[in-house]
Amino acid sequence: MADIFARLIHRLKPKHFDYNLVILGGGSAGLVTAYLAAAVKAKVALIEKEKMGGDCLNSGCVPSKALLRTARLLADARRAGDFGLQDTAIPFDFAAVMARVQRVVEQVAPHDSVERYRGLGVEVIAGEARITSPHRIEVNGRTLTSRAIVVATGARPFVPPIPGLDRIDYLTSDNLWRLRQLPRRLLVLGGGPIGCELAQAFARFGSAVTLVELAPRLLIREDEEVSALLAARFAAEGIRVLTGHRAKEVRTDGERRMLICEHDGKRVEIEFDAILVAVGRAPRVEGFGLEELGVELTERGTLKADPWLRTNIPSIFCAGDVTGPYQFTHSAAHQAWYAAVNALFAPFKTFKVDYRVIPWATFVDPEVARVGLNEQEARERGIPCDVTRYELAELDRALADGAAEGFIKVLTKPGSDRILGATVVGRHAGETITEFVSAMKHNLGLNKILGTIHIYPTFAEGNKAVAGVWKRKHAPQRVLRWVERFHAWRRG
Numbered sequence: 001m002a003d004i005f006a007r008l009i010h011r012l013k014p015k016h017f018d019y020n021l022v023i024l025g026g027g028s029a030g031l032v033t034a035y036l037a038a039a040v041k042a043k044v045a046l047i048e049k050e051k052m053g054g055d056c057l058n059s060g061c062v063p064s065k066a067l068l069r070t071a072r073l074l075a076d077a078r079r080a081g082d083f084g085l086q087d088t089a090i091p092f093d094f095a096a097v098m099a100r101v102q103r104v105v106e107q108v109a110p111h112d113s114v115e116r117y118r119g120l121g122v123e124v125i126a127g128e129a130r131i132t133s134p135h136r137i138e139v140n141g142r143t144l145t146s147r148a149i150v151v152a153t154g155a156r157p158f159v160p161p162i163p164g165l166d167r168i169d170y171l172t173s174d175n176l177w178r179l180r181q182l183p184r185r186l187l188v189l190g191g192g193p194i195g196c197e198l199a200q201a202f203a204r205f206g207s208a209v210t211l212v213e214l215a216p217r218l219l220i221r222e223d224e225e226v227s228a229l230l231a232a233r234f235a236a237e238g239i240r241v242l243t244g245h246r247a248k249e250v251r252t253d254g255e256r257r258m259l260i261c262e263h264d265g266k267r268v269e270i271e272f273d274a275i276l277v278a279v280g281r282a283p284r285v286e287g288f289g290l291e292e293l294g295v296e297l298t299e300r301g302t303l304k305a306d307p308w309l310r311t312n313i314p315s316i317f318c319a320g321d322v323t324g325p326y327q328f329t330h331s332a333a334h335q336a337w338y339a340a341v342n343a344l345f346a347p348f349k350t351f352k353v354d355y356r357v358i359p360w361a362t363f364v365d366p367e368v369a370r371v372g373l374n375e376q377e378a379r380e381r382g383i384p385c386d387v388t389r390y391e392l393a394e395l396d397r398a399l400a401d402g403a404a405e406g407f408i409k410v411l412t413k414p415g416s417d418r419i420l421g422a423t424v425v426g427r428h429a430g431e432t433i434t435e436f437v438s439a440m441k442h443n444l445g446l447n448k449i450l451g452t453i454h455i456y457p458t459f460a461e462g463n464k465a466v467a468g469v470w471k472r473k474h475a476p477q478r479v480l481r482w483v484e485r486f487h488a489w490r491r492g
């Protein structure tokens with residue numbers, strides 16, 4: 001029924017359009033869509049209701065990585081003795097740390113600014129957009145007509161309906177950046193990327209951090225050994241990790257605040273001064289016309305898109321967190337290319353979005369980076385694979401840098417050097433994984449990585465080393481036996 005309605009209203013098409021493309025949302029997905037559309041000379045308008053740059057710039061990647069950097073400096077200083085220096089604790093003012101985070105956001109902001117995009121030929125409109133028909137958008141009392149629309153409205157922190165939570169000033173990744181005083185006891189709800197990155201940062205600043213996670217382990221999408229390594233590191237840094245804990249209620253008693261959880265049928269009470277809710281991000285799909293048009297959602301509440309990133313309304317496309325399945329800046333940018341090209345050139349030329357090689361990194365210390373399959377997914381999906389490991393404790397540069405914790409694990413197709421996936425845990429993992437990403441993208445196997453010169457001594461050399469481990473395991477034994485005889489014959 002929704003589909004018939006959608007097709008009917010699609011017929012009510014204006015004769016002429018003001019724009020080729022109108023984009024809702026000036027975050028990672030919307031900006032890249034606008035950039036590409038302007039680059040191919042389309043007439044394009046980008047509408048943003050809050051701040052250009054969206055979550056990534058203002059409340060996500062940029063401020064979090066800036067905060068993590070200062071936290072690591074403190075953690076390194078505490079290990080000064082390991083480096084032949086005197087152990088030291090650097091005095092600091094948390095407000096100054098947060099001020100620096102804002103300065104970093106301001107430094108990056110020009111990349112996403114109205115001025116930059118206007119200069120690129122995009123008409124940038126500040127205002128809240130509403131889609132009123134498959135080709136009409138209202139903003140600031142104006143009606144724009146467009147041949148196609150891209151919805152790139154992102155996601156917001158999901159706040160679970162825990163009784164009592166709404167009665168306190170809880171923190172999320174949206175309002176955290178306004179904090180100027182370090183919480184003495186911080187409870188982090190959620191052990192995904194946001195919860196883990198921020199729990200470690202706040203613990204390093206000196207908060208007593210308790211992390212409460214519903215699932216049996218941290219970073220549930222990664223292999224068990226990754227979660228175990230991280231849990232051990234968190235414990236060593238004084239973070240109390242409570243996995244398998246279901247949050248039931250928030251209680252307040254005067255100044256006292258408490259989270260009541262259930263664990264193994266038992267009641268657990270955790271007192272805190274501040275709580276950070278980091279249990280996932282919900283797509284922004286409501287309140288701007290999609291319901292009225294009958295735009296379909298998935299069961300996860302994201303915009304339902306076909307492989308061309310088109311919704312059930314043929315002129316409305318989508319990209320980024322609002323549709324998923326990934327919620328990363330780089331996957332938003334990747335989708336933006338498909339959304340822009342398909343929206344502008346269909347039906348003459350279209351491309352199916354390619355999700356085969358999507359990497360990501362969680363910027364805990366040590367970093368956790370992944371591309372393609374891991375062991376747990378291979379098991380779940382019944383995909384046979386060979387697993388090759390290399391420990392960073394064997395890597396010269398990791399030893400020199402006092403960062404020998406972690407490993408590189410590569411999954412290959414049995415009997416072949418074809419890479420099915422890689423997990424890297426260790427310093428700079430978010431950088432060094434790129435070699436596996438490129439290899440997978442361009443169908444290069446471990447033999448090609450092994451045959452590539454890597455600079456000594458670097459962390460990237462670990463990639464060659466893991467390829468070497470694979471090669472030794474897969475050395476052609478019969479040929480080697482013949483070669484051994486050849487050498488014996490040559491010795492006379």
Ligand SMILES: Cc1cc2nc3c(=O)[nH]c(=O)nc-3n(C[C@H](O)[C@H](O)[C@H](O)COP(=O)(O)OP(=O)(O)OC[C@H]3O[C@@H](n4cnc5c(N)ncnc54)[C@H](O)[C@@H]3O)c2cc1C
Binds near residue numbers: 054288
């Ligand atoms: C704390 C944190 C850390 C993160 N760290 C990383 C990281 O290290 N690496 C990484 O890859 N990803 C990271 N992410 C995820 C990343 O920020 C998101 O995946 C990315 O920002 C998604 O971009 P988007 O364009 O889809 O959405 P958004 O950035 O949310 O942009 C959507 C925009 O649409 C606007 N909008 C909504 N409705 C309307 C409307 N009706 N009219 C006009 N405008 C509208 C919003 O105001 C918003 O600016 C992090 C996220 C968080 C919260």
Ligand SMILES: NC(=O)c1ccc[n+]([C@@H]2O[C@H](COP(=O)([O-])OP(=O)(O)OC[C@H]3O[C@@H](n4cnc5c(N)ncnc54)[C@H](O)[C@@H]3O)[C@@H](O)[C@H]2O)c1
Binds near residue numbers: 212214327328362
């Ligand atoms: N480095 C990065 O690339 C980076 C960093 C931060 C965020 N992000 C993106 O943002 C997304 C959202 O991050 P997130 O960490 O909020 O979400 P998430 O969905 O990745 O993780 C949320 C965690 O909270 C747990 N949880 C859910 N309900 C709970 C409850 N009631 N009590 C306790 N635990 C509960 C889940 O089991 C899960 O482990 C990520 O999936 C990621 O795509 C990326």
